Amino acid sequence: MTTPGATRQAVEAVWRIESAHIVGTLARYTGDFTLAEDVAQEALAQALVTWPRDGVPANPAGWLLTTARRRAIDAFRRRSALDERYAALAHETSEAEEPDWDPDRIEDDVLALMFISCHPALSREAQVALTLRVLGGLTSDEIARAFLVPTATVQARITRAKKTLAAARVPFEVPQADERRDRLPSVLSVIYLIFTEGSTASAGSALIRVDLAREAIRLSRMLTRLVPDDAEAHGLLALLELTAARFPARLDESGEPVLLEDQDRRRWDRSAVRRGRAALTAAGRTGRGLGPYGVQAAIAECHAVAPSVAQTDWAKIVVLYEALSRLAPSPIVSLNHAVAVSMADGPAAALPLVDELVADGALAETHLLPTVRGELLTRLGRTAEAREELGTALARCRNDGERRVLERKLAALG
Known part of the structure; x- marks a missing residue:
């Protein structure tokens, strides 16, 4: 006999897998994205009550979709007793109906949903919250926990986002080719964030x-299926897979962070490495050349195939960072380039590059710049200056694990 706890897990699993398809289908069906998201959530709530009592239906996704469609009809009925749209929907839907799913149409629906969730009219915070809600199937509580903000803040962001989309009269459709190219970077950026x-x-x-992180990888895989000819979609997937491959070795048995040079590379996820390298190859096959995500993936690949830090092809990484600096210049890219230079040519060659960033003041609020500068000064034997830089980094750092790493480095300096 299925327990209530197991049934709830089944509801959550179906929702996590099918929520994007369900909301996308409902949005096309009703022509109203806000209504589609609302009735989908109502159907989910009803499933959490009904399924533990009556059992999981044979077609769980169809049950959720049918229930949500009925809720949409009720909403139209409340708006207008004889509204034309209500009449059309009521004619299409019978009490026993579980709608057929057209895989080709579902892909279009999900792609449209991605572009709506990342619409330029929305703030970046709203784009992230809406993407995780409608494409990832995460609850407001889960999103809030992930980003360490109150649930009410997430709910407010989602509500404002839906109101903004309604006010802007954003149509539920896949943008035309030119507009899609213009808006795709925003979708990629949200997944990367x-x-x-x-x-x-x-x-x-x-x-x-x-x-x-896994949710972002899942969204990235979904995007490569929806836009298979886009090099950067494959490049982003490659970057995420190759980066996530190191997760198993980034923490020790007690949960303490392990630096790259100390990681047991036998613990790296080789399946993720293979998937990442395959995605990087797919990015190259598009014939458009690697973009910023693809170049970052190529850097991650250098780490993935190296037996150790000492045997890493740092000269190649320096060249790749130089290319990335031209494609997508930023202070973080410049800082990472300086780290690569320090590994390839020594700390003395890298310190002037870091000092330029200090003078620019672009990273004045983060702990990353003084962390790197402290490392370089340590390697150069300038202990007092290194201690001061690492102390500054510790004061700025907000992540407990990274703070413990900085504390150990300071302790090692006496």
């Missing part, structure tokens, strides 16, 4: 939020 927060949490006690 979700993964980055999962890979190295910006604050809190956990260094890695694996569930959040």
